[in-house]
Amino acid sequence: MSPVDSEHLHTLLGTAVESLTPVGGGSICEARRAWLSDGRSVFVKSRAGAPAGFFQAEALGLRRLAAARGGVPVPQVLAHDEQCLVLEWVTTGVPSAAAAERFGRALAATHRHGADVFGSADGPGWIGSLDLPQGPWKTWPELWAYGRLEPYLRAARKAGAVDKRTVAEVEKVIAELPRLAGPDEPPALIHGDLWAGNVLWTETGAFLVDPAAHGGHRETDLAMLTLFGLPHLDRVLAAYDDAWPLAPGWRERLPLHQLHPVLVHAMLFGGSYGAQAGQLARQALRHP
Incomplete structure (x- = not known):
């Protein structure tokens, strides 16, 4: 069971969560798509019993990569705490x-x-x-x-x-x-x-x-x-x-x-x- 529910995300994001849907992801963390009351959807990555600093380290890494001028883009970090990381939703396509x-x-x-x-x-x-x-x-x-x-x-x-x-x-x-x-x-x-x-x-x-x-x-x-x-x-x-x-x-x-x-x-x-x-x-x- 994920430690993160709609109420937890509402507190973290300051926006009500209308639904949470599981999506494909890694074997270590639980991956879900959250639909927010303002019309956005976001990616939520959570892990029960995550070590202290686990999601903070990932958020920091994403921000470091985002700072590279002309570099490969990364999803925007919207929020994180000891239980989860919330990112902008990225719609995937076919590589060319x-x-x-x-x-x-x-x-x-x-x-x-x-x-x-x-x-x-x-x-x-x-x-x-x-x-x-x-x-x-x-x-x-x-x-x-x-x-x-x-x-x-x-x-x-x-x-x-x-x-x-x-x-x-x-x-x-x-x-x-x-x-x-x-x-x-x-x-x-x-x-x-x-x-x-x-x-x-x-x-x-x-x-x-x-x-x-x-x-x-x-x-x-x-x-x-x-x-x-x-x-x-x-x-x-x-x-x-x-x-x-x-x-x-x-x-x-x-x-x-x-x-x-x-x-x-x-x-x-x-x-x-x-x-x-x-x-x-x-x-x-x-x-x-």
Whole structure:
């Protein structure tokens, strides 16, 4: 049962709620559409027993992404508290090649907006239901090693989601990250959990939702899109590279950036993700 009802939303928004309807969404939070007495409809995301700051962190991430001039738009944050997040309603449509090209250019602008640090100094963060260490860190290899790979490898090993060979291979990646990371780049403002389900296609283009926004490496977002697929992905990547050329060898570094989300999936879903983490580690080690 959701902790958020019409009366709760009325208090939060200052507008009466006429109805609440479940909609498709993630497996972690409950997603509903609320119809308001002023004729608007809004998206309501709630989670029973959410950790303190859970929805505040998401609201902050959305606002940071919204501040990027020319970047990918995000839904407007209308309200949030410890139980829920309320966003403007975004009507989805069918992706097109032209929209994908606009998305690629806009994503480059989001990344170019930059961040003050690798990680974040804004308090706790999450990816899905899992804690996301925020740092901050001085370099991207430090962020990736000690804020992403090491803690999730440790948790996956404890849960039995990875075998000894995978543990050894990921540990080798961690040890060699300064060599594997590629050319130094300043912190980019990244979405941080950019799989296809967090890209909403509309008649005017793409919107981003459900961020784990922080200062990171721009190749991380592109690797996530490549890992789980996206309509017209080739158009997105080509437009991105045209707007802000990627460093040589970026395609060979994709497995390095995909390693963390696969460890997250090993923790959340088990199955073959543990073995996939080992495969990605071996691929990453082949390409300095």
